[in-house]
Amino acid sequence: PMVPGQKVNAIFAFCDIRDFTFATEALEHDVMIFVNKVARITHSHVVESGGSPNKNIGDAFLFVWKLSRSKNGGRSRLQKELFDKALTSVQSILAEISELGNLANFLGDETDNKASWKSTLEDFQVRVGFGLHTGWAIEGSIGSKVKIDASYLSPHVNLASRLESATKQYRVPLLMSEDFVSNLTGSMQKRTRKVDRVTFKGSSEPMTIYHYDDRPYDVLA
Helix, strand or coil, X not given: CCCCCEEEEEEEEEEEECCHHHHHHHHHHHHHHHHHHHHHHHHHHHHHCCCEEEEEECCEEEEEEEECCCXXXXXXXXXXXXXXHHHHHHHHXXXXXXXXXXXXXXXXXXXXXXXXXXXXXXXXXXXXXXXXXXEEEEEEEEECCCCEEEEEECHHHHHHHHHHHHHHHHCCCEEEEHHHHCCCCHHHHCCEEEEEEECCCCCCCCEEEEEECCCCCCCCC
């Protein structure tokens, strides 16, 4: 039987692997090892911060931190800390991937030493981009008797994806919406930097977007 979804409030992080088509063509069957290594890194940090991996479609990942509201309708201290944890987990992912550097170091001894890509793609820099946003979504199952997936349907999920896509234009590895930044604790907000004010496709309202100045990144997205 069809089961209706339920409306939830959540933090959404959309992640994309840079230059994935190029890497796929060169890596061939080793691309599965590559994607699963990215998944292993991202999933571990997100789960540790209280979030959940939701979707993986090729080079893209969606992560969710579900929120609850206090009795007065505002954010409790614990909920605001979840925003901090979500941001910290993304920072940790970016730092770990940056430290691993090129593809040869990233995959280590998990692939054949004689793999053909090692002569042409060894110095390929592994990079990812992130978009962070918060809002409501309809949580539910989509599929059939053959296959069912847990999903979140909302324009806010789309905005997280738009933010991630914009990181390529602004040459930063992370962009955050003003709705997300406004829910960070004061100490975290102080490290954010306004980047621009834009109206994304599919939205009628302009949005201020932010970057996070924790430390310089060795490689920009």
